[in-house]
Amino acid sequence: MIDIQINGQTYQVLEGASIIEAADEHGIYIPRFCYHKKLSVAANCRMCLVEVANMKKPMPACSTPVSPDMVIFTQSEKALEAQRSVMEFLLINHPLDCPVCDQGGACELQDLSIGFGCSESDFGGDKRAVDKLELGPLLQTYMTRCIQCTRCIRFSRELGGLSELGMIDRGGGEKVSTYVERDLQSELSGNMIDVCPVGALTAKPSRFAGRSWEYVEHEGVAAHDCLGSNMYWHSSQHDNVETREVMRVVPKENESINECWISDRDRFSFEGLTHESRLLSPMVKHNGTWKEASWEAALSECADKLGSLIDSNGGDCLGVLAGPQTTMEEGFLLQKLTRALGSKHIDSRLREQDFSDQACRLPSPRLGCQIADLDSLDTLFFFGCDVRTQHPVLTTRINPSIEEGLSVCAMNPMDYAYTFPLTEQVVAGPSALLQQLAALVALVAKEKGESAVISAEKPSAQTQAIAKRLLNSEKIALLMGEHALASTHASAFRSLLSQLATLVGASFGELPYGANTVGLQYVGCVPHRQADGMALAEPGLDIVGMMEQPRRAYVLCQLEPESDVLQAAKTLKTLDEAALVICLTAFESDAMRQYADIMLPVAPPSETSGQFMNIEGSIQSFQAVTVPHGDARPAWKVLRVLANFLKLDHFEYRSLEAVRNDLSVVCESEDSVCELPILKTLPSLKENELIRLAPWPMVRSDALVRRASSLQKTLRAEQVSALVNAAVASTHGLSDGSQVKARQGDSEIEITLRVDDRIPDQCVMIPSGLSISAGFGSAEQAVTLEKSNA
Amino acid sequence: MSDTHGLSQSTASVIDVWIKKFPEGKARSAVLAGLKAAQDENGGHLTNEIMENIAAYIGLPAIEVFEVASFYDMCEFKPIGRYKLSVCTNVSCMLCGSHAIVDHLEKRLGVKMGETTQDGMFTLRDVECLAACINAPMLQVNDRELYEKLTPESVDVLLDRLIAEAKSGE
Ligand code: SF4
Ligand code: FES
Ligand code: FES
Numbered sequence: 001m002i003d004i005q006i007n008g009q010t011y012q013v014l015e016g017a018s019i020i021e022a023a024d025e026h027g028i029y030i031p032r033f034c035y036h037k038k039l040s041v042a043a044n045c046r047m048c049l050v051e052v053a054n055m056k057k058p059m060p061a062c063s064t065p066v067s068p069d070m071v072i073f074t075q076s077e078k079a080l081e082a083q084r085s086v087m088e089f090l091l092i093n094h095p096l097d098c099p100v101c102d103q104g105g106a107c108e109l110q111d112l113s114i115g116f117g118c119s120e121s122d123f124g125g126d127k128r129a130v131d132k133l134e135l136g137p138l139l140q141t142y143m144t145r146c147i148q149c150t151r152c153i154r155f156s157r158e159l160g161g162l163s164e165l166g167m168i169d170r171g172g173g174e175k176v177s178t179y180v181e182r183d184l185q186s187e188l189s190g191n192m193i194d195v196c197p198v199g200a201l202t203a204k205p206s207r208f209a210g211r212s213w214e215y216v217e218h219e220g221v222a223a224h225d226c227l228g229s230n231m232y233w234h235s236s237q238h239d240n241v242e243t244r245e246v247m248r249v250v251p252k253e254n255e256s257i258n259e260c261w262i263s264d265r266d267r268f269s270f271e272g273l274t275h276e277s278r279l280l281s282p283m284v285k286h287n288g289t290w291k292e293a294s295w296e297a298a299l300s301e302c303a304d305k306l307g308s309l310i311d312s313n314g315g316d317c318l319g320v321l322a323g324p325q326t327t328m329e330e331g332f333l334l335q336k337l338t339r340a341l342g343s344k345h346i347d348s349r350l351r352e353q354d355f356s357d358q359a360c361r362l363p364s365p366r367l368g369c370q371i372a373d374l375d376s377l378d379t380l381f382f383f384g385c386d387v388r389t390q391h392p393v394l395t396t397r398i399n400p401s402i403e404e405g406l407s408v409c410a411m412n413p414m415d416y417a418y419t420f421p422l423t424e425q426v427v428a429g430p431s432a433l434l435q436q437l438a439a440l441v442a443l444v445a446k447e448k449g450e451s452a453v454i455s456a457e458k459p460s461a462q463t464q465a466i467a468k469r470l471l472n473s474e475k476i477a478l479l480m481g482e483h484a485l486a487s488t489h490a491s492a493f494r495s496l497l498s499q500l501a502t503l504v505g506a507s508f509g510e511l512p513y514g515a516n517t518v519g520l521q522y523v524g525c526v527p528h529r530q531a532d533g534m535a536l537a538e539p540g541l542d543i544v545g546m547m548e549q550p551r552r553a554y555v556l557c558q559l560e561p562e563s564d565v566l567q568a569a570k571t572l573k574t575l576d577e578a579a580l581v582i583c584l585t586a587f588e589s590d591a592m593r594q595y596a597d598i599m600l601p602v603a604p605p606s607e608t609s610g611q612f613m614n615i616e617g618s619i620q621s622f623q624a625v626t627v628p629h630g631d632a633r634p635a636w637k638v639l640r641v642l643a644n645f646l647k648l649d650h651f652e653y654r655s656l657e658a659v660r661n662d663l664s665v666v667c668e669s670e671d672s673v674c675e676l677p678i679l680k681t682l683p684s685l686k687e688n689e690l691i692r693l694a695p696w697p698m699v700r701s702d703a704l705v706r707r708a709s710s711l712q713k714t715l716r717a718e719q720v721s722a723l724v725n726a727a728v729a730s731t732h733g734l735s736d737g738s739q740v741k742a743r744q745g746d747s748e749i750e751i752t753l754r755v756d757d758r759i760p761d762q763c764v765m766i767p768s769g770l771s772i773s774a775g776f777g778s779a780e781q782a783v784t785l786e787k788s789n790a
Numbered sequence: 791m792s793d794t795h796g797l798s799q800s801t802a803s804v805i806d807v808w809i810k811k812f813p814e815g816k817a818r819s820a821v822l823a824g825l826k827a828a829q830d831e832n833g834g835h836l837t838n839e840i841m842e843n844i845a846a847y848i849g850l851p852a853i854e855v856f857e858v859a860s861f862y863d864m865c866e867f868k869p870i871g872r873y874k875l876s877v878c879t880n881v882s883c884m885l886c887g888s889h890a891i892v893d894h895l896e897k898r899l900g901v902k903m904g905e906t907t908q909d910g911m912f913t914l915r916d917v918e919c920l921a922a923c924i925n926a927p928m929l930q931v932n933d934r935e936l937y938e939k940l941t942p943e944s945v946d947v948l949l950d951r952l953i954a955e956a957k958s959g960e
Contacts, residue, residue: 163851168860179856180838 004070019061019072020048030074031083031112033090033197034149035062038259040158042150045090047112049082050074058082080116087116090147092123094198101145103199106212109147130175136183137713138190138264140207146176146200152192159261160186161399161419176200183714186419187392187698190267194250194260205268205710206248210236215247218625221612222258222266223325223515223605224705225391227371228614229258229266233606233625244626246270246606256372257614263392264714265698265705270606272707273629279588279601280630290593295631295641302598303645305580306341309553315342319551321543322348322525323559324514325702326635327610328619329659331520332667333639333651334557335531340648344527344540345551348520350565351482351513353780355528355542357491360676363533364521367615368501368509369477375401379423379473381466381506382410383437383497385481388418389698391511395419407473409466411437413483413693414723414765415758424465429762430780431685434489436463437496438682443467444503453499453678476506482513483695486566487780495679511615513701515605519613523667531666547571553580557635558602560703562591563769566694567778569747584635587703591775601632604704608634609656621660686782690728692744693765694779700769720772722785723756723765732785739788742766744777750788795846796839801827802847809848817848821858824848825865826933834874834932835866863917864933871906871913873952876930879916882923891927892916894942898949911956912949 001012006028013022018041023030033045043063050061053071058079061072073079091113098104130143150167153176157163164184168177178184193201215234222229230252237244249270251262282298283290293301309317320338322331331348338346349355374380374397387394398408399420407423410416415427426436439459444467445451459467470476478501484493494510501508512518524531527540541549547570554575561571575581575595583596586604602608607628611621628634636659643651653659697719699711706712722742724734734740736755741748742764749772759765768779777783794802804827808820824844829836841859845852859865863876875895879888892903895914899907906913922928925938929945937948 163853166853166857168857170861177853177856179853179860 002066002068004066004068004072006072007074013066015066017066019050019052019059019064019066019070022066023061023072023074028074030061031116032062033108033112033147034151036151036154036195038159039151039154039195042154045147045149046086047083047090049079049086051076051078051082083116084118087113088118088121088123091117091121093128093144094147095127095144097145101142101199102140102202102207103145103196104211107199108197128172133177134181134183135178135189137710138204138268139184139193140202140204141200142202143175143200145198147198148174148176149197150176151195151197152176152201155192155195156186156189158400159191159396160188161395162186164189165192185716187263187265187389188261188396190264191251191261203248203267205271205708209247214238216244218623219252220249220606220625221515221620221622222262223612224265224269224701225263225393226365226512226514226518226615227257227391227393228515228612228616228618228620229262229393230254230620231262231266233270235625242627246273246625256370257616258393259396261393261396263698265392265701265711268711269705269708271709271711272704273604273606275587275707275709277587277589277707278629278632279585279599280632281601282631283588283599285593285597295633298598298600299638299642299645302582302600302642305597306553306555306582307646309580310341313552316345317552318343318345318555319541319546319553320346320525320555320557321350321546321559321561321565322346322520322557323350323564323702324348324517324520325605325704326516326520326525326558327605327608328516328519328523328613329610329656329663330557330635330639331516331525332523332531332663333636333643333653333659334555335524336651337639337643337646337648338555339530340643340650341646344536344538345546346525346540347527347543347546348517348525349512349543350517350559351486351779352490353486353544353566353778354488354490354492355544357494357676358526358528358539358542359535361494363529364518364613364617365510365512365615366518366617367479367511368507370616371397373507374398374477377401377406377475377477379469379476380406380408381470381476381478382408382412383478383480383493384412384433384484384487385410385479385511386412386416386483386695387479387481387511388416389695390482390513390701392698394511407469409469411440411463411466413763414760417758424462424469426460426462426466427758427760429760430487430489430691431687431762432760434492434496434682434685436460437493437500438679439463440467441496441500441503444470444500447471448503450503453680454496454682456682470500470504470506473504476501476504478506478508480508480510482511483693483780485510485512486694489683491677492679492683495676498676499678509615513696516612518615518617519611519619522613523663531663532668543567547574550574550577552578553582554578555582555584556596557584557639558586558703560585560587560589560592561595562589562775563700563706564702566768566780568768568773568775569745569777572775584638585703586632587707600638601628601630602635602638603628603632607632608636610634610636611660687762689762689782690784691763692742692777692779692781692783693759693763694768694773695765696769697767700767706769717752718754718756719767720770721752721754723754723759724763724785725757725759725761726755727761728759728764729753729755732787734785734787741786741788742777743784743786744781747775747777749773749776753785794843796843797824797828797847798831801831801844805844805847818850818854820848821850821855822862825855825859825862829865834870834872835868837867863915869906871911872956873911874913874915874932876915876917876920876933877903878918878920878922878926878928878930880919880923882919883927886926888927890942891929891940891945894945898946911953 048061049058051073438456808823
């Protein structure tokens with residue numbers, strides 16, 4: 001720490017800090033445009049000029065480091081004069097179109113010109129004009145307003161990792177451009193809107209919808225991945241809560257989670273809230289026709305039907321599934337209700353199918369380290385994880401860490417388009433992947449002088465290189481991603497990875513899908529543990545078991561099985577045949593009208609209060625932003641009243657707080673260690689099948705985002721096609737662009753085939769969650785392909 | 791032979807030479823040399839494809855090559871004449887009569903600044919200071935040779951020589 005003086009006051013500041021950092025630290029404002037605390041220093045706008053004693057010229061505060069006893073004036077005549085001149089200079093070419101600019105009222109240039117601008121300009125020439133730049137469905141540009149601060153470019157390179165924008169031409173003709181016109185590919189592009197200090201980059205979906213000062217800001221938690229990014233909902237209407245609507249979403253700073261970034265999915269999914277398929281009133285099906293019903297009627301119908309099924313068949317006839325946007329309170333009530341009705345069959349792990357090690361796993365998944373720890377690792381190892389599309393915000397930590405020496409290794413079922421370079425990578429189909437992971441563990445064990453617990457094949461050259469890297473690194477994190485979790489080999493993967501972690505002294509964690517998958521497992525929405533974390537000697541049926549041994553009645557809370565589960569075809573068939581399916585849902589679909597008997601409209605995340613638990617295990621609560629649309633009600637209220645209709649005891653909660661209190665008493669925070677079984681032999685592997693990789697594209701991951709219209713326009717051709725490599729295509733007699741029939745069991749779809757050499761042999765990628773793949777087959781299982789005649 | 795990403799072997803080797811001149815990890819420093827080599831080889835101008843190939847070969851996002859190319863006056867994006875005449879119109883040259891040189895060139899060649907003669911022989915460009923102010927006014931031929939202390943007469947001599955050179959070269 002050193003002493004410096006700012007505006008006559010002495011402050012202790014960090015050595016090596018810039019003047020602007022030191023001033024910010026102590027709450028002294030220095031105007032700036034190009035400086036952004038998370039981006040590299042460009043020092044190109046000169047707005048931050050300040051006076052430094054003994055320096056002749058004013059100095060840019062963002063690029064001048066402090067030195068002991070430095071004397072700085074941020075508001076002296078000299079400093080102000082410099083700032084005023086820069087402001088005048090910047091306004092030479094900036095249009096005075098604030099009244100029609102979407103940024104108006106939230107514009108750094110507007111604010112600073114009020115503080116530092118002059119009402120007259122010495123400039124009499126023509127202002128320059130720059131053509132609009134077409135960047136795709138999310139960002140609206142108006143490049144004449146650009147002040148060339150390069151924040152957007154630095155964001156795209158340093159944090160987005162993609163370098164999609166650049167500054168082309170020079171001098172007075174300099175402009176931000178993609179050069180060859182193309183849509184942005186980044187999953188984080190919306191953050192450029194936030195860093196842009198002017199109205200050059202604005203959000204297309206919320207454009208011209210309202211003015212910043214008309215909006216109310218509400219804290220929220222992003223509802224699409226397990227990081228729990230913090231954000232603000234902006235809503236219209238100060239005074240009238242009844243007619244209030246969500247207008248846009250912007251990030252909220254949280255250094256330990258999302259810093260100041262959110263993914264495009266978190267930012268633009270709000271569009272889905274007003275989708276025409278919102279369920280606005282309870283609906284009941286009688287003899288195949290749907291009728292609107294009052295809550296009273298619908299709930300008593302639920303209670304009657306469910307009650308009589310249970311009376312005659314026992315509680316065991318009920319199966320319950322919870323989707324990942326179900327809050328902790330709702331999950332708590334849901335499992336309480338299920339168990340009070342005498343059923344053990346409840347699950348929330350929609351995208352897993354190998355539960356053989358569930359008794360030994362942590363009660364709810366964890367990252368194994370803190371999110372912020374990713375900043376300071378030596379080596380990060382991804383196993384079956386497309387982090388870029390599944391957890392985009394994590395890449396804002398990984399991309400810049402590469403410069404600092406982070407090396408990333410991966411073993412993946414395809415060559416994912418990461419935004420950062422990989423030091424070593426193994427790409428192989430599911431069986432080969434398992435063999436190489438076993439080989440890696442055996443090799444590392446041998447190098448460490450431990451007796452090898454697993455006999456494995458010979459490690460490939462890349463596997464050896466990964467072993468070397470892991471053996472030579474100090475701080476390592478191993479992360480098991482959504483693909484590995486969804487695999488039929490998940491427990492084998494998990495066992496091997498945890499052995500590997502122990503051998504090399506790494507942290508080991510999982511990255512499951514969904515906002516509250518973690519919290520739901522924590523509150524007991526699993527068949528093998530109760531809400532208090534106690535393991536059940538005789539677990540109930542998991543999601544796979546519930547479909548293999550069909551139940552007579554199902555309650556589905558906030559999911560669309562046709563698009564949300566791994567074994568979609570089987571699930572749909574089972575639900576179709578069930579005597580009773582009750583859906584608590586914010587949206588309806590054609591498929592749901594088919595299998596459901598009663599649909600109860602519940603509130604999506606912006607219309608309910610609740611808590612989500614993120615992958616670090618932190619519980620974050622949020623408040624409803626608006627009242628629920630139509631007759632929808634928060635699911636916790638629906639569950640509570642349903643329990644009352646069913647005459648169950650201990651459901652007399654008067655408020656959400658009462659549920660929350662109960663939850664926090666019952667669900668003790670667990671300190672359990674997970675002791676996974678040590679894998680000694682590999683499961684038998686089928687070699688000659690074609691296996692379906694079935695990832696969910698970012699914008700198809702849950703019911704809400706699937707209905708967000710602008711995000712849907714970002715889907716690229718390769719995300720809605722079946723992908724195989726050239727070798728597989730030729731052995732099947734298929735070519736790029738041909739229509740193919742993909743078949744899994746009785747289930748069949750037609751889809752366009754594309755040849756993509758990022759896919760390994762023996763695999764075909766057919767995405768899940770698309771409208772064409774809804775209800776199709778099962779993920780990570782055998783599939784056949786043939787040319788379609790059509 | 792390694793993958794040249796669509797570049798000729800000679801352009802690729804020019805890039806290799808320049809990459810070696812800079813510290814490891816600073817391969818982008820070879821972009822300009824690569825652009826120049828590829829442009830010469832392509833008859834004086836660059837295409838998006840060439841620039842994308844250079845980016846792929848060096849391992850950069852394409853936009854970072856476009857940035858460099860669009861910054862430098864020497865990079866051309868449309869077919870140009872056999873001889874590019876870059877006339878300095880910056881302050882020193884202007885004070886010493888570059889206007890007269892430009893007028894003369896435009897009249898003699900029958901094209902305006904920025905245009906190419908119909909026979910594809912000459913392209914006229916006005917450029918900023920090329921650091922020969924001491925002998926202003928000046929022009930540069932094909933980004934290489936400087937001609938200084940110009941007068942309309944000396945410009946004619948130059949043009950005649952270039953035309954003759956082109957003829958004999960055919
Ligand atoms: S578009 Fe905005 S962020 Fe990008 S350079 Fe221009 S003013 Fe800066
Ligand atoms: S903020 Fe310092 S030069 Fe732009
Ligand atoms: S001004 Fe023409 S060469 Fe310098």
